[in-house]
Amino acid sequence: MRPPTRLARAAGVAFLAAVLSGCLSAYIGSAPDENTPTAPQSVQPGPTTAAPTGAAAVTVTIRDFLFQPANLTVRPGGTVTVVNADTVAHTLTAQDRTFDTAPIAPGASATFTAPTQRGAYAYQCTFHHFMRGILTVA
Structure with a gap:
């Protein structure tokens, strides 16, 4: 042969x-088209008397180059804590730059305040663009 x-x-x-x-x-x-600006997808807010559906505080853990959970819901103005349990630095950054943790060293954490406008905000790690998720403010 x-x-x-x-x-x-x-x-x-x-x-x-x-x-x-x-x-x-x-x-x-x-990957998102780098030339296309992204904006949060707006969700029509419910009646002003309705209670928020998201948690007041949520935690995202970064492990094995994944956001866990990748998709989460928080109240407007709620607290989001990001824990880096990985071996390299990461960020959690909104594609429209509404929020950004800045680099988080391995073993460290960062906290930010969620937007006050209801909607779905796509985010990613600025170092590893394949790491993605959606923060829903509701």
């Missing part, structure tokens, strides 16, 4: 790259 030709190897590598790319994008999602 003859070894594969250079063309056959190149075709095999291209196929494998395409398959892995599809698997990775399904796992981590696609």
